[in-house]
Amino acid sequence: MTDNAQLDEHEPGAGSRGAPVPGRPPTFTSWLRGRSDDELAALVAARPDLVQPVPVDIGALATRATTRNPVLRVLERLDHFGLQVLEAVVALGDDRLSEPVGVTTAELSAALGLAPATDPADDLLARALDDLLRLALVWPDRGRLRPVQVLRELLPQPAQLGPPLRPLLAALPHSTVRRLADDLVPDSTAATPVESVATFLSESAHVGTLVGQVGDPARRLLDSLAWGPPHGTVTDARREISLATASSPVETLLARGLLVPTGDDTLTLPREVALYLRSGRLFRDVSTAPPPFEGRENPGTTVTRAAAGQAFTLLRALEELLERWSEDPAAVLRNGGLGVRDLRRAAQAMDTDEQTAALYLETARSAGLIATDDRVEGEWLPTREYDLWRERPPEWRWLRLARAWLGSDRVAALNGSRDSGGRVRNVLGPGLVRPAAPQARHDALAELGTAPPGFAPTQESLAARLAWRRPRRQSPLYTELVGYALAEAAALGLTGRGALAEHTRPLLEDDEEAAARVLASELPTPLDHVLVQGDMTAVAPGPLVTGLARELALVADVESTGGATVYRFTEESVRRALDAGRGIADITDLLERHSRTPLPQALRYLVSDVGRRHGRLRAGTASSYLRCDEPSVLEELVSDRRTGDLGLVRLAPTVVAAGVSRAALVDRLRQLGYHPVPESGDGSMRLSRPEVRRAEPTDVPAPSGSGAPRELSRAAVKAMRAGDEASNIARRPVPLPEDGPPGSRTAAVLEALTRAAKEGRRVWIGYTDTDGRQVSRIVEPSGVDGGFLTGYDATRDAVHRFAAHRISAIAELENTAD
Template identity: 40%
Template sequence: MTTLADTLRALPDEALAALFRLRPDLVVPVPTDLSALAVRAQSRVSVARALDGLDEFTLRILDAARLTRDEDHGETSTESILTLSAGAARRVDRAAVRSAVDRLRALFLLYGPTESLHVVPGVDEVCSPYPAGLGRPAAELDPETAALVADPAKLRRTLLAAPPPARAILDRLAAGPPVGTLPATAAPGEGAAAPVSWLVDNRLLVPVTEPSGLAGKPTAVELPREIGLLLRRESGPLGPLRPTPPPVAGAAREPKAADSAGAGQAMEAVRHTEALLEQLAAEPAPVLRSGGLGVRDLRRLARGGGLDESTTALLLEVAYAAGLVGEVDLPGTVTARNGADQQMLPAAGYEGWRDGSLAHRWEHLARAWLTMTRQVGLVGQRDDRDRPITVLSAEAERAGVPAVRRAVLDVLADLEPGTAPGPDEVVDLLAWRAPRRSLGRDTGQREVLAEAALLGVTGLGALTTYGRLLLAQWTAGDTRIGETGDDPLGVRPDADGAAGGGSAAVRALDALLPAPVDHFLVQADLTVVVPGPPEPTVAAELATVAEHESAGGASVYRVTGASVRRALDVGYAAEDLHSLFARRSRTPVPQGLTYLIDDVARKHGGLRVGSAGAYLRSDDEALLAEVLADRRLAPMSLRRLAPTVLTTPHLVGRLLTALREAGYAPVSEDASGATVLNRPKVRRAAARGSVANRVTDPLATPRLSTPRLLGIVEQIRRGDAAARAARRAPSTVRGAGRPGGAGPGMPTAHAHSQALAVLQQAVRDKALVWVGYVDAHGATASRLVRPVSIGGGYLRAEDERTEMLHTFALHRITAAVLDE
């Protein structure tokens, strides 16, 4: 029988390169020879990886190949597979079957000529032991059942006599898998065991586990293959076959409408993310000792942002993956509530992200979502130890999630623009495209659709234009080995957007979003309306001089006495505030705002606070007298030191707070009397990189260029030739050191001098030479090498097969023969 190694050895270089392109895991690392390649191609891991990419129809055809193998040689043929597939109720196109067989042969899951195909052994190890859901032949299970199936008329009468409950069990097992269990607690012939007992008694089912009599011990029964084939007479031996993917009849949306809806949701996602991070900056959340944020903190953030908890968890996870959130250690003497010694707050890169355009900020989040290995849908569920899974905890880590996102978005990308399929249609199509990968992942696939809608990747259920561009850019960013200009470490050069306008997705989204505005509208009630997304400088100015009230398509702020005082505290003068509102406002500045600024500025700095405990001074003696007599300030224990100076034993911060709460407008000063500008202190976690900067898809395989593939083929063939030649070493080398062929021994003086002369000549001529030697265990061996140098009692030579440098002790060399 021709082995797989012999088949691979007979292939041309282009065919081997094509195999490596389809199964790149075969050359990571590069095998030493074709025999090693054949072993790897039949291994469980490599076969499972190849099977994971096959669709439902191709896997059924592989099952047909397994079913039609003869018992003697394990061979099948394309014609046998066609014959078995032709039994389907809906006739299957023979060309589709041949195409599936050709694909299996290209992947070398089947090998050999079409009339004698072999299934690689790894397929039986990885796949179900019941091909196409059919059981084993009756002859392997029970002689009496075999006699029953050998009599077609008797078998048909027995099936027709089966009670309805028993027939329902047969139909269920015939659909696959063919094995069922029955609890041993059920009494034979009663309840659920009654129809099974009838089937066993009439030899239609065969017990494959002897009843033990122990309570709760299940008894397994198996439906023989011949009976399963008879019950499938309407659907065919392989069951219902779908050569083509199921159609997707999703709702048709106008592409512009889908893009507009998605862009609006993208803007909301960015805005809500910024609001959540601002909440964390104002009140950092403690990190649980087990990792992640607690349920109370998640609810607090959700309530503050006006969001539900699932959306809040998604945005926090995406922000963390994007490097916008991080942990910071608390000082040794400080402990947060719940005993936490870490807090979660915005990272050092948050300001840079916040200052970018809306489209750039969205792209940064969307890339992180695509590549992060976090399944957010698990948050709120229970783990194996019945503990709640919290946001940002390790229990929500799932390595295969990026592949699920890619598969779901690929389905949407393959449809016509504006097509909005339902979740059931997407799940069904994925189950056909890759049944092995999709098994048990339907919940995760539905979660991907919901998350894509929340982040604005889809709009009205359809993939947006900019989402399509982002997906194409992400797919093109996979690691390529041997391609010019690609980083072998897998770093995406455009992960944060290219300079000069950003990526194509950013430009497409920018065209859909409203242009940033550099102005606002001041109304008579001192509210400030920003008619669109504000520019970063406008947003920073308003954050200082006004209180934020609401967000949306138009943001609303309100100017208050406290906000004006805050602006004065950070260094603004009254003239600066008047100039700011006059420059930015498209409506006349209300007189009330002018009065408010002047009134607060007039009072601002009338009192001066320094450190004594603290002191209070003013050039206005009447004002100091008023403060001293104010009962609200009695807890400060103020004392007059001079007509213009008061002191208190309390610290400066407490005095400032008490004065402001009493309606005064003090400012702090240093020892020289200069005003201390009171800018808010911002704590940030250490800078973190976004996961979007690196390929994280565990299913992503290196794409090799054609020259690199051909180079690998040449390397393997050279190693194969050397390995085969090593097995044909000259008899003079193989027999050296074995006197009379009795066993290993050390070389004689004459043989040693001859070998040394041959080696010295090989060093001069740089020729290949066969070297026989005795190893440290006393065993003889031979190797084809190219001598490099001789000295110090050692030979240094390069092994032709492994291209490695080896050192041989000269006294252990038994023979040396030039290679012919």
Template identity: 30%
Template sequence: MTGSLSTWLAGLSREELAGLLSERSDALADPEPLTLGELAERLSGPRGALVAFAACELPLVQFAEVLAALGGAAARADVEALLGAEPDDFERVLDALVRRGLVWPADGLLHLVEPLREWPIGDGPLGLGPSAAVLLPHLRAEDLRRIVRGLGVEPRGKRKAELLDAALAGLGDAERVRRVVAAAPQRERSRIEKIARAGRIDGDQGIYLFGRESPYTWALARGLLVQLDWLQPLMPAEVALALRGPSYQAPFTPAAPSVGTAAASEGAVTAEFAAASARALEQMEAVLRSCAAEPPARLKSGGVGVRELRRTAKRTGGSEDAVRLWLELAAAEGLLDWRDGALAPAAEAGDPPPSAARLASMLRTWAQMPRLPLLDDPETGRSAPLDTRAHDPAAPRLRAAVLESLAALPGGRGATGPGQLVAAVTWRSPLLFEDAEVAPPYIAAVWHEAELLGVIAHGALTPTGRVLAGVDAAVTLDEAVADALEATCGRVLLQSDLTAVVPGPPAPWLAGLLDLVADRESRGTASVWRFSLPSVRRALDEGRTADGIRSDLEAAAGTGLPQPLAYLIDDVARRHGEVTVTALACAIRCSRPALLAEILAHRGLRRLKLRELAPTVLASAEPVDQTLAALRAAGYVPAGAGDGDAPLIERARPPRREKRPGKAEATRPRTPIDLAARLHGTPPDPPAEADDVDAHMAELASHLPVSERRMLAHALRTGVAVGIEYVNGEGNPTTRVIEKARLDAPFLTAWCRLRDAERVFHIGRVQAVTPAALMI
């Protein structure tokens, strides 16, 4: 079709097509499009287009708004005139929208992608009502005849279609509209011009029933206002634009607003960067150790309570804000998890990676974490850490906007505070907030998080901040982190009063060593630890030896140990283990010592690590259920005992369903260049059904576009996750992410992430299908 998105795509070169695909990652989702026609369907899908639009800067949003106000397709000159843009700014903004597939040029017009034409933001583009082409077809022929006569337009015939064409032509002629209004009575002219400036009628002034004459009768008779049934009259967009006059220009802000700055020397930023990076890593390790020793309990409402938060902060020596952030990051990285109502280290966490790798991982997780742990909501306050209700899918985009705003500052300058960034951030991501007045606490939360992680120092981006902002491609995040940790202090001064002093930001390995064998007393430019019997015992409890502790401390100090410290370590080591405590998972009792001796010697029960406590009692290292199972597998017939020696009643458990599909999602590497090379030259039409699943889906879901049917068929074949927009039996719309789907026509049975259970969906009620990554 001439002027269509697919036809325009067919005219792009491979390089241009690859550039578009690199901006629209939703086009790369499985199953990859087979033709340019299918790619066009995917690019113009409502969710994909709106997600791409949400990442646009303010001038791109303003450009699209003007195009929507002009009906979704308009001549370049008309858009340029309404924006009042300089040619260079116009070209730059247009090119950015074209590269995202949101606007394309064809047939001498600029076309806006379909989901944006009805303008999903606010009351309408530029505050205007629907176009005359949307409103007038709902009127009767006699109403159209009255409008044509009032505008002074001569129709080609008397049929409704001909009357409609004449009315649309008359209202589309701006000079004619202005002449008609200029000839109106003064009261009518003032009323109509006021509505044109506002774009709508205020309140319920336009609803008149029971034969009362409307004050808008004159305007209604000329199509300047249109009233459908008894609803409030609407002014067609063409009329409002005509009456605003040729000098009217839509808002257009091509340049980012300035940010208040102060001097931020490179030396000061680098020093604070090194200190904050080491401190972040050190405090994260302390929080993990604290959660291992005393796991914080979970609130009934979810998350970690204030009392537990303060206790953890006191144990680790960090602030409550810092502990909030470390708990959230540790949980997001899978290092902490809820077990038995408490937050404890994940069983599969394994050995910790090197310090640089751990910090780099923390930073990557922070950049993409859909939560704002340090947000002070003016209405609800601050939510509990790890509260599942505090999900904020826009958080990654907000962090990116803050970092991008700081990246635009001149060298040697830093923002004087988060409040200075409000205008710049809302310019870069205008759709993050409905009202810029609510933005300050969100930006302050990101600012504070970034300072704690060493991403911001003295209001300027540090090396890791520049990497995360994408402005320093020559350095990787791992390299920037390694440089920061190398700048920390790796030497300690051991004193005879059993204290250790580090005259600078301690290296993570050194802080970890001292936190293990001593207790920290102060932080700051210099940090102080104190050795004591409990602190040395703590190190021995974790498997360290006295010789190992001495050698590590001597290597860190570069000298021998002070005599009091050496005596302390030797004394504690000599006494350590005089009294032992052995773990006992469960006990096996039997009145026949011979039978217990047989069980103790049974080769098949070695994994229980049985030990004899008494002639009639054995200790097992495994829990009750596993011990019972092992004994039964060996041919014995044991029974469990409850409290007070009462028999333990065992009921068969129903088979547990997997919460996640066993089949992994496709991970085949695909690049925009590869996909562009394969799509280039393919037909501008959607593909035909490839197999029986596609053909069956075409019969069951003929109401869906081909690209969405193929996506659903792919989910059935592979079990991967996919997003659906669904209308349930009560007629209520909902969005779900489903996986491990199977077909029982006309129903889909799949695991629903929202309900965390298996659910059944009627295919006829599936309104749209999108990649799961877009369901935010």
């Protein structure tokens, strides 16, 4: 059967489920069309790339499912045993082998050396074949299994076997094959010499007879090629040889068809001969399970607590940095990244090393919490999403960061390395993208999840299990990405003490509700109190509720972090709160309300003294002026030699004019320790916090949900079934004029559709969509007006309008049932 025969198709009258046409052999598409909706939904859920975009019908799905790139993607997800089973189907089910085409389960079991399972639940081969059928990599053909045709190209040497004899012999000169057929099968009735020799050597008994005729040197040569690779090198491989003239070991093998020349100096061992030499076995060793883990046990609680502690550290570090960047953002480099100095400052602000700071920044960017502004000289700023994010409970804040990291293709560990052109890669800049990174992270964490809770495997045993779990992904880059993933997962709180945290397990299964519940039980509970001490400090023994943390950060400076956070009160910090509009009573009430210890008298004096002096001087615009209700303060100011450059002139006991602008006057007096407050035209003080700036988010991760993929899969199957019906349902074409006056064809289309709408009949239409594609639609017309058809489109399960001039054909349906 040819490649095209596998993807048969559209037979009018076959029905929406596409039953095989009597007299025709089954095809991959007819098998796919005959699968239930649940089975097709499982295929779409397992291979979502097949419905991006949704195929127009099952035939288009079959074509896409057997295309090179989609099949390559699904091959990468097979484990070592599943790949061995697939290679066995490809090797024994090749349609170039002798009839019957395909392979039975019993033949596969024997070729793999698997003992029959006494319990169906323990039948590993049956489970592997079910997975291959679910993924549409193999399909049944009259009781036998066949691989999809593209696998012949993607797995050219399954189980290290060479090609079958037929294609090898077909590539030889006719005279060579004729001589071989005359020597081996002189009385054959086959149609061609190729068929004669291929059929003869497909019998293992015949191969055994021929092998028994060669000497020990020739047998040793066969044995060296038996387990692969199946190619050998020899001088003048295409020499003309017969049984009568063969003298050397190579010639005796060529004369018997046990080796076939495939090049001027290359010989190939045919698949049929190799299978005989292997006694029917395909692999020396069939591995049905991954190698065992090696490592150390940890109490499960210590793992989760360590990971939760790291998650809390991540949240606190990011909030501290992004609050600073709100007022004093970092500059954007010319290449779009973050400079080394700014990264160093960010690491200091987050109390961590530069590599971890780079990871935190990349994760925040992937989560849509930071972005660049739209200035020519750009700056890195928190986004408006950050304001919403910081109001959420800590477990949900962490989940957003963890999900963003899992789906990001950027690798922060590459920060500081050089690209092929010798340019340094910067954090948040180009050059850190690795498309395979998300898959490596999922693979590593999922494999950690197969270990018992609290078990921390060694890197060597984890690498060995990943090599078994994803054999086709193994490469130096993949190994490097897995190493980066493990280090980053520990820094972000997905793992603890080398083991997978309990809150990460449901996250990997897209169950964020469960992940949030587990993490919330381990994170420290936010506190609404502090301990104010006599040395002008306040100690927060744990994380604070959002409102208190924000107010305390306004009135005090963070001095140290760790298990507890220490805040220090200074004149500058108190004045910062006053500048933001807080009064003396507001600050004192805040501290008295939230302190578990009495407020020290020294702190009361500090707040009162700074508050008393705050706003005594007020600056306005003359060029500028100073106003004060206490003449002695202005007298002191005018007499101060340091203010000589301001051009101060006494206008009244409570007013002094200045020769500089108000902004310059305020800045200069603040440097001298006077701390004036700007005044508006009506004499009121103008108090404001430093400007808080925000950038627009670029990529905000969409919330995930476990039910969405299932619903989308079923919707895609429904659309393809409808498209199949539109393509295959029996129909009677409505004649439309090919020639005639302009508009006559459109008029005929409108007339036929109007008649169908009046009679309540469904019709089939051929339609040219806006992309120029020819599509089939089954429509139940409801009205025709203004050159447009309005009707229920069964293919899309919705009401649509169709332009009459785009309708290329109309047909009445024999079966008008819905």
